[in-house]
Amino acid sequence: xxxxxxxxxxxxxxxxxxxxxxxxxxxxxxxxxxxxxxxxxxxxxxxxxxxxxxxxxxxxxxxxxxxxxxxxxxxxxxxxxxxxxxxxxxxxxxxxxxxxxxxxxxxxxxxxxxxxxxxxxxxxxxxxxxxxxxxxxxxxxxxxxxxxxxxxxxxxxxxxxxxxxxxxxxxxxxxxxxxxxxxxxxxxxxxxxxxxxxxxxxxxxxxxxxxxxxxxxxxxxxxxxxxxxxxxxxxxxxxxxxxxxxxxxxxxxxxxxxxxxxxxxxxxxxxxxxxxxxxxxxxxxxxxxxxxxxxxxxxxxxxxxxxxxxxxxxxxxxxxxxxxxxxxxxxxxxxxxxxxxxxxxxxxxxxxxxxxxxxxxxxxxxxxxxxxxxxxxxxxxxxxxxxxxxxxxxxxxxxxxxxxxxxxxxxxxxxxxxxxxxxxxxxxxxxxxxxxxxxxxxxxxxxxxxxxxxxxxxxxxxxxxxxxxxxxxxxxxxxxxxxxxxxxxxxxxxxxxxxxxxxxxxxxxxxxxxxxxxxxxxxxxxxxxxxxxxxxxxxxxxxxxxxxxxxxxxxxxxxxxxxxxxxxxxxxxxxxxxxxxxxxxxxxxxxxxxxxxxxxxxxxxxxxxxxxxxxxxxxxxxxxxxxxxxxxxxxxxxxxxxxxxxxxxxxxxxxxxx
Amino acid sequence: xxxxxxxxxxxxxxxxxxxxxxxxxxxxxxxxxxxxxxxxxxxxxxxxxxxxxxxxxxxxxxxxxxxxxxxxxxxxxxxxxxxxxxxxxxxxxxxxxxxxxxxxxxxxxxxxxxxxxxxxxxxxxxxxxxxxxxxxxxxxxxxxxxxxxxxxxxxxxxxxxxxxxxxxxxxxxxxxxxxxxxxxxxxxxxxxxxxxxxxxxxxxxxxxxxxxxxxxxxxxxxxxxxxxxxxxxxxxxxxxxxxxxxxxxxxxxxxxxxxxxxxxxxxxxxxxxxxxxxxx
Ligand SMILES: C[S@@+](CC[C@H](N)C(=O)[O-])C[C@H]1O[C@@H](n2cnc3c(N)ncnc32)[C@H](O)[C@@H]1O
Numbered sequence: 001x002x003x004x005x006x007x008x009x010x011x012x013x014x015x016x017x018x019x020x021x022x023x024x025x026x027x028x029x030x031x032x033x034x035x036x037x038x039x040x041x042x043x044x045x046x047x048x049x050x051x052x053x054x055x056x057x058x059x060x061x062x063x064x065x066x067x068x069x070x071x072x073x074x075x076x077x078x079x080x081x082x083x084x085x086x087x088x089x090x091x092x093x094x095x096x097x098x099x100x101x102x103x104x105x106x107x108x109x110x111x112x113x114x115x116x117x118x119x120x121x122x123x124x125x126x127x128x129x130x131x132x133x134x135x136x137x138x139x140x141x142x143x144x145x146x147x148x149x150x151x152x153x154x155x156x157x158x159x160x161x162x163x164x165x166x167x168x169x170x171x172x173x174x175x176x177x178x179x180x181x182x183x184x185x186x187x188x189x190x191x192x193x194x195x196x197x198x199x200x201x202x203x204x205x206x207x208x209x210x211x212x213x214x215x216x217x218x219x220x221x222x223x224x225x226x227x228x229x230x231x232x233x234x235x236x237x238x239x240x241x242x243x244x245x246x247x248x249x250x251x252x253x254x255x256x257x258x259x260x261x262x263x264x265x266x267x268x269x270x271x272x273x274x275x276x277x278x279x280x281x282x283x284x285x286x287x288x289x290x291x292x293x294x295x296x297x298x299x300x301x302x303x304x305x306x307x308x309x310x311x312x313x314x315x316x317x318x319x320x321x322x323x324x325x326x327x328x329x330x331x332x333x334x335x336x337x338x339x340x341x342x343x344x345x346x347x348x349x350x351x352x353x354x355x356x357x358x359x360x361x362x363x364x365x366x367x368x369x370x371x372x373x374x375x376x377x378x379x380x381x382x383x384x385x386x387x388x389x390x391x392x393x394x395x396x397x398x399x400x401x402x403x404x405x406x407x408x409x410x411x412x413x414x415x416x417x418x419x420x421x422x423x424x425x426x427x428x429x430x431x432x433x434x435x436x437x438x439x440x441x442x443x444x445x446x447x448x449x450x451x452x453x454x455x456x457x458x459x460x461x462x463x464x465x466x467x468x469x470x471x472x473x474x475x476x477x478x479x480x481x482x483x484x485x486x487x488x489x490x491x492x493x494x495x496x497x498x499x500x501x502x503x504x505x506x507x508x509x510x511x512x513x514x515x516x517x518x519x520x521x522x523x524x525x526x527x528x529x530x531x532x533x534x535x536x537x538x539x540x541x542x543x544x545x546x547x548x549x550x551x552x553x554x555x556x557x558x559x560x561x562x563x564x565x566x567x568x569x570x571x572x573x574x575x576x577x578x579x580x581x582x583x584x585x586x587x588x589x590x591x592x593x594x595x596x597x598x599x600x601x602x603x604x605x606x607x608x609x610x611x612x613x614x615x616x617x618x619x620x621x622x623x624x625x626x627x628x629x630x631x632x633x634x635x636x637x638x639x640x641x642x643x644x645x646x647x648x649x650x651x652x653x654x655x656x657x658x
Numbered sequence: 659x660x661x662x663x664x665x666x667x668x669x670x671x672x673x674x675x676x677x678x679x680x681x682x683x684x685x686x687x688x689x690x691x692x693x694x695x696x697x698x699x700x701x702x703x704x705x706x707x708x709x710x711x712x713x714x715x716x717x718x719x720x721x722x723x724x725x726x727x728x729x730x731x732x733x734x735x736x737x738x739x740x741x742x743x744x745x746x747x748x749x750x751x752x753x754x755x756x757x758x759x760x761x762x763x764x765x766x767x768x769x770x771x772x773x774x775x776x777x778x779x780x781x782x783x784x785x786x787x788x789x790x791x792x793x794x795x796x797x798x799x800x801x802x803x804x805x806x807x808x809x810x811x812x813x814x815x816x817x818x819x820x821x822x823x824x825x826x827x828x829x830x831x832x833x834x835x836x837x838x839x840x841x842x843x844x845x846x847x848x849x850x851x852x853x854x855x856x857x858x859x860x861x862x863x864x865x866x867x868x869x870x871x872x873x874x875x876x877x878x879x880x881x882x883x884x885x886x887x888x889x890x891x892x893x894x895x896x897x898x899x900x901x902x903x904x905x906x907x908x909x910x911x912x913x914x915x916x917x918x919x920x921x922x923x924x925x926x927x928x929x930x931x932x933x934x935x936x937x938x
Contacts, residue, residue: 011930041917304731306686313689332836333815336731344689364814364837367803368726371693400697521714552712582711611666643661 010039017045022052028062035066035082036075043074047082056089064093067108068100080108084115091116095124103133110136114143122147126155138170145174153180160186165195172199181206191215201230202278205237213238213250217257220286225267229279232271236281239311255289264290272298281308288315293323296342300327300334303341316345324349328357331365339365343372352382359388371401378405381412390420390433399432403439410440429455431463438467446471453479458488465494473502484510489519496522500529508535515541524556531560539566546571551580558583562590569596576600581609588615592623602631605648610641617644621651629655659688663703667691667723670710675724675800676856676883690726694719725801728878732770734777734813734821737873737905743923744869745781748900752868753787755898761792765867765894767855768875769797772808772848773817776840778871779847780829796864798853808850811840855887866896873904888915892929901927 017034020027031053034046053059063086066072066079083090094116097109110128113121125147128140141159144152159171160182172190175182181203190200201219204212216238219231239250258264268290271283280302287295296319303312316323327334327342334342343361346354354376361373374392377385386409392402410417421437424430425448434452438445449471452464465483469476476498483495496514499507514526515538527545530538545557558575561567567590575587588604591597597619604616613635620628632655636648659667664684672678679687691706698719700706710716710723735741756762762782766775775797782788799805815836818826830838853860855875870891876884891901892915901916903909909916909927916927 014930306683306729309689310685333819335733335816335819337729339816366730368690368693371697397697400699401693404696524712550712552708555708555712582708611662614662643665 010042013037013039014042014045017042017049020049022049023054028053028059032062032066035078036072038074040074043078044081047078047085050082051085056086060086060090060093063090064097067097068102068105070104076108080112080115083112087116088118088120091118091120095121098124098128103131103136106131106133106136107139110139110143114139114146117147119147119149122149122152126152129155129159134164134167138167141167141170141174145170145177148174148178150180153178156180157182157186160190165193169196169199172196172203176202176206179206184209184211188215191219197227198230198233201234202237205234205278206241208238208241208243208246210246210249213246213253217253220254220257221260228261228267229271229274229276232282232286233276233278234282235285236278236283239285240281250285251289254286255291258286258290265292265295269295269298272302277305277307280305281311284308284311284315288318291319293319293326295319296323296326297330297334297338300338300342300345303337304335306337309337309341312341313345316342317348321349321351324354325357328354328361331357331361336366339369340372343369343376347372347376347379350376350379352380352384355380355382355384355388358385362388362392367397370398374398374401374405378408381409383413383416385409386413386416386420390424390436393424393432393436394428394430399430403432403436406436407439414440429460431459434460434463435467438471441471443471446475450475450479453482458486458491461486461488462490462494465491465498469498469502477502477507481510484514489517489522492517492519493522493525496525496529500525500532503529503533505533505535507533508538511535511538512541515545520550520553524552527553527556527560531556531563534564536564536566539564543568543571546575546578546583549579551578551583554578555580555583555586558586558590562586567591569594572596572600576604581607581612584609584612585615588612588619592619598624598628602628605631605635610644613639613641614644614647617647617651621647621654624651624655626655626658629658659684659703663707664688666707667703667710670707671720671724671727672880672883674720674856675854676880676886677724677728677878678880678883679727687727691723694722694726721800721802725803728801730770730801730804732773732874733817733819734773734780735825736774736777736820738820740873740902740905740924740926741777741781743921743926744902745785747921747923748869748926749782749785749787756791756868760790762788762794763865763867764793764795764869764871765864766795766797767853767870767872767891769799769804769808769850770801771804771813771817772797772811772850773813774871774873775808775848775850776811776829776844779844780825782847783829783844784825793847794865795848796867797848797850798855798864799850800852800854802852805850805852811845813838813840855890856883858886858890861890861894864894867894867899868896869900869902870895871902873902873907875904876907877904892916895929897929898931899929901929903927 020030031046031050034042037043050059050063060083063079063083067076069075083094094109094113098106100106106128110125113125125140125143129137131137131140141156144156153175156171156174160168162168176199184207187200187204190196204215216231216234219227222228235254239247242250261267268283268286271279274280284299284302287299296316299312299315302308324346328346331339331342358373358377362370365373374389377389389402389406389409392398406417417440421433421440424433425437429452438449446468449464449468452460455461465476465479468479480495480498483491486492486495492514496511499510508530511526511529514522517523527542530542539561542557542561546554548554554575561571572587572591576584578584584604584607588601591600601616601619604612607613617632620632629652632648632651636645636652639645639648664687668679695706698709700709710720713719752762764778766778769775775795779795782793797808812833829841829844831841832838872891876887879887895901917930919926919928
């Protein structure tokens with residue numbers, strides 16, 4: 001047997017590296033010599049250890065010197081890996097290395113800078129695009145593709161005029177990576193070049209224009225299989241970046257080209273097996289354009305790639321009801337992701353003939369699939385769907401979905417729904433059935449609901465109350481008074497929610513007890529309700545709650561106070577000091593109307609949570625004056641998080657206009 | 659779902675179980691979580707995020723969310739090349755190594771609905787190397803729902819799509835209507851449990867194993883999370899024990915806790931022995 005079993009000595013060397021003291025004298029040199037070890041495990045361990053040494057600047061310099069040791073491939077690669085691990089401190093030495101006299105060194109520098117992926121290297125890499133050595137130029141192109149901004153992309157674009165095909169290929173790939181297509185006239189001649197074709201088509205797909213679609217369609221009709229496949233990849237790319245009107249155009253054009261192709265079906269079916277993700281994406285667009293129901297299973301299976309899910313659902317929906325029946329019949333054989341996609345698409349195609357197959361699905365499928373089946377049953381508008389849905393009302397995972405489906409169903413066959421639910425009310429009511437019954441029965445359900453509000457089962461009492469308020473707010477409020485002194489917490493919570501939904505400001509006193517309830521769910525409901533009804537006389541209770549360590553209570557109290565319009569500056573500050581970021585955000589949003597709130601937002605630009613900083617930026621954009629501009633600009637300059645950056649730059653723009 | 663809602667939910671899920679949802683998967687997240695919103699009657703994803711953080715039912719719901727976000731796709735005899743190498747090359751070695759104790763323990767980490775754990779059991783039976791041994795196969799998963807299915811051991815055509823016909827007749831009982839159940843002697847070797855691989859505490863409960871299968875699980879994890887999980891595996895494997903990863907997974911850039919072993923048929927990872935006996 002040929003196993004690579006490390007020798008005893010190797011194991012010792014490996015352990016020696018792991019045992020090195022980062023702060024010890026001579027550790028750096030020991031690591032450097034370990035980088036030259038014949039065993040990759042030892043080299044890897046040394047590269048790992050290098051990033052933990054103190055004085056990383058010195059380490060970086062020493063590692064760069066290893067890069068210069070020709071003939072020591074293993075050591076150089078390990079040094080490169082270690083430099084990537086060092087991060088920012090490696091930037092300077094590597095940029096200097098781009099100016100080395102040895103092209104091999106310069107190429108190494110470019111490669112590593114690309115892996116580091118720091119924007120700070122962009123200018124240096126752009127200069128390296130003009131390096132006299134071709135290999136360096138190619139590496140620089142790839143690196144710009146990884147770190148580049150618009151400036152980098154423009155610099156790359158200019159290189160498409162160069163002679164060297166290898167370079168142009170690298171440029172096309174890099175531009176694809178940057179999602180930056182060059183102008184159409186620049187791309188067109190590249191489509192004819194064998195070696196560049198695939199990449200050129202890919203870039204073409206990034207251009208959301210009809211003219212590009214036309215070129216792609218022409219490619220689809222090519223005699224050459226490789227061209228057709230490249231064009232399919234472009235089709236997939238374009239579909240993923242297109243907006244709706246262009247998308248319709250793409251579908252129409254693809255259909256025309258494919259219809260002219262004698263073995264379109266075969267070609268498209270095969271494309272589903274392609275390695276290339278974009279070719280498979282293109283196959284989906286093509287299948288949708290062909291509207292061929294026999295492709296349904298292949299299409300559904302494409303959902304095994306998560307990123308294609310959206311396109312799969314869209315395509316299946318276009319294949320029509322016949323495809324739907326095909327899928328439903330073969331559900332059990334499909335892979336799990338395919339099943340989920342198929343189920344979703346079925347919702348679009350559903351008709352009464354689907355009921356038996358959907359009911360069968362309820363017998364064996366996973367819960368998420370069953371949830372879709374439940375929804376689909378509602379959409380069949382068939383009385384046959386009533387019984388299977390009613391049977392689900394006491395299954396916790398699906399009861400909610402079943403209630404909604406029965407609601408949809410009662411649009412078409414109300415009598416059947418009510419009759420079935422009345423039977424349930426007589427025999428064994430469950431909370432979900434109560435909700436469904438109230439929805440379908442309307443005021444006719446009220447006597448039953450009143451009766452259930454006194455049932456021995458607290459869950460039924462709560463459900464009856466929640467349902468009654470939907471049917472008649474006055475009845476709901478009347479029942480809520482009793483519920484607030486119920487011995488069961490779920491009923492008290494339900495009572496508080498109902499007051500929030502239908503009470504007015506005078507109902508605040510009803511909620512006083514609930515605010516101090518022993519059960520946190522009841523307290524949460526009461527706080528929320530106070531905000532809804534705007535009971536300002538309870539503001540002090542809410543202010544006390546802002547200090548509560550539980551973020552849920554504190555956050556809701558802040559929001560409730562804000563809704564009442566009575567949040568005081570001290571309370572705002574207190575909320576902003578809460579350890580839960582959601583409470584801080586609530587405070588920022590609540591404060592947006594006041595000068596104190598704006599001042600607070602400026603402070604919160606330095607909060608550790610990206611979402612808090614983003615919220616602060618938004619508040620300042622909405623409510624700040626020009627005097628906040630400087631602070632926002634400063635925050636933007638040091639912001640690392642993409643979403644917070646966007647919020648900050650929006651705020652800068654809005655504040656600059658004030 | 660706004661970009662912000664997406665990120666908040668993503669961060670929350672990540673902190674819980676190490677599953678990282680890439681930025682371009684927002685749509686997938688939306689699709690998969692939408693049924694949860696519907697089930698809870700929540701109006702939007704901001705409300706869902708608050709629910710996950712503050713509702714009294716938040717722990718159960720977090721499980722459901724993770725459940726919805728991970729793909730549980732699995733089937734019997736998945737990745738046959740690796741299984742062949744496992745059967746023909748790893749199992750004989752393990753038989754030699756453990757001949758003294760006559761005990762074999764295998765952990766299927768992220769076992770989903772159990773097909774992998776049962777497949778391993780069937781391969782062990784097929785090999786006839788461990789007759790009369792104490793064999794234990796542990797299947798664990800973060801999703802409680804898949805474990806219910808795993809325990810039931812009843813499967814349909816989708817799970818069987820790569821099962822060789824002779825295995826089907828030898829190790830399954832037909833239940834009619836294209837359903838089968840795994841035979842009892844296979845089931846007797848396998849047990850299941852709930853476990854979050856990123857929760858060091860719950861991993862304490864897993865006994866030491868000779869082999870860990872963790873295939874198509876770490877694809878969801880980013881590098882720091884992978885590192886944490888690999889540490890768990892390294893702790894749980896006996897020295898010289900094997901780690902079987904999925905076909906498209908590797909330990910590049912993940913430090914040196916495991917060594918790569920070149921078998922004739924495949925590459926596998928192994929926890930280094932404490933002292934080295936050089937083999938033939
Ligand atoms: C695609 S399945 C793989 C099943 C099987 N190992 C195979 O290869 O066929 C991935 C499984 O990993 C589980 N999983 C994901 N994250 C996990 C975590 N943090 N802890 C435990 N299991 C996890 C999921 O619930 C899912 O069932």
